[in-house]
Amino acid sequence: MISIQHVYKTFAAPKASGKARRKGELDTSYTASVSANPALTASSAVQAADEAADALAPIGVDGSVHALSDINLEIADGDIFGIIGMSGAGKSTLVRTINLLERPTSGVIEVDGRDVTALSGVDLRAYRRRVAMIFQNFGLLAQKTVLDNVCFPFVAANGKVTPADRERALELLDCVGLVDKASSYPSQLSGGQKQRVAIARALACEPEVIICDEATSALDPSSTNTILKLLRDINRETGVTLVVITHSMDVVEKICNNVAVLEHGRVVEQGSVAKVFAEPQAEATRVLLGKVDWDA
Numbered sequence: 001m002i003s004i005q006h007v008y009k010t011f012a013a014p015k016a017s018g019k020a021r022r023k024g025e026l027d028t029s030y031t032a033s034v035s036a037n038p039a040l041t042a043s044s045a046v047q048a049a050d051e052a053a054d055a056l057a058p059i060g061v062d063g064s065v066h067a068l069s070d071i072n073l074e075i076a077d078g079d080i081f082g083i084i085g086m087s088g089a090g091k092s093t094l095v096r097t098i099n100l101l102e103r104p105t106s107g108v109i110e111v112d113g114r115d116v117t118a119l120s121g122v123d124l125r126a127y128r129r130r131v132a133m134i135f136q137n138f139g140l141l142a143q144k145t146v147l148d149n150v151c152f153p154f155v156a157a158n159g160k161v162t163p164a165d166r167e168r169a170l171e172l173l174d175c176v177g178l179v180d181k182a183s184s185y186p187s188q189l190s191g192g193q194k195q196r197v198a199i200a201r202a203l204a205c206e207p208e209v210i211i212c213d214e215a216t217s218a219l220d221p222s223s224t225n226t227i228l229k230l231l232r233d234i235n236r237e238t239g240v241t242l243v244v245i246t247h248s249m250d251v252v253e254k255i256c257n258n259v260a261v262l263e264h265g266r267v268v269e270q271g272s273v274a275k276v277f278a279e280p281q282a283e284a285t286r287v288l289l290g291k292v293d294w295d296a
């Protein structure tokens, strides 16, 4: 079980932007997150930003980005949990805090009852092996064969690849239907095949959780279906928890059991896919579902 409690993430203003903003001069992205709070009016936004800066350093009016605000979610073991939202809503930031590629600015992320946010060194490396990630752009090493790509986690963990590791990697390639491509290079594969290699590589760590960040966004509908079916089958066979980030309600409907909708770094709606699709409450969900009257 992953329990995300009161998680905030603020990115400091890029240093390259030069001059710091003066107090009272609002960054637009921060204004968006402030105005997403129904308790705040536009006229109180500057004051609220100043107050937030006091409460949650380093939030302020200096151009810092309030990417996540008070996120509370529970993801059960074995679940296929969708996280959806428009571009910039905070989806990638949220999952990067789950596998600790980013540390939350504040809040707790408990995995099986243990707060992981302070892990470092050996413990952090061990934790990251429990939470694998696959991406839209596949993230394969171009100079390595398919087999060597799948073996990469063994190198990262142990500094070498044993014959047993190679055997396991071939089994995983068989599982994703690509054992005949073991000696090929990524450039010789289609997008769907590259993603299947990325899935095999993710499985090499025997993860408890696989995070899929827009894993099918670059694929045509047929390859998307192949990948979604593969992920669902792996979930059923191994019990691995899947966290699926997507813009596509179609993807959510096909494989997810539960879903959270993000907007301006906040969870605006969450629940079972059946319920959220049948009775969307938040405007952001209705927009994502295409249930808006554009002429209204």
Ligand SMILES: Nc1ncnc2c1ncn2[C@@H]1O[C@H](COP(=O)(O)OP(=O)(O)OP(=O)(O)O)[C@@H](O)[C@H]1O
Binding pocket: 011, 012, 029, 065, 067, 085, 086, 087, 088, 089, 090, 091, 092, 093, 094
């Ligand atoms: N490293 C960073 N430094 C500064 N700001 C960042 C950083 N990473 C993300 N952000 C900002 O945080 C906000 C959320 O970004 P995020 O990448 O999480 O959105 P997203 O929902 O994944 O969007 P998309 O659907 O386009 O991938 C955006 O305003 C983004 O510009």
Ligand SMILES: [Mg+2]
Binding pocket: 091, 092, 093
């Ligand atoms: Mg993203």
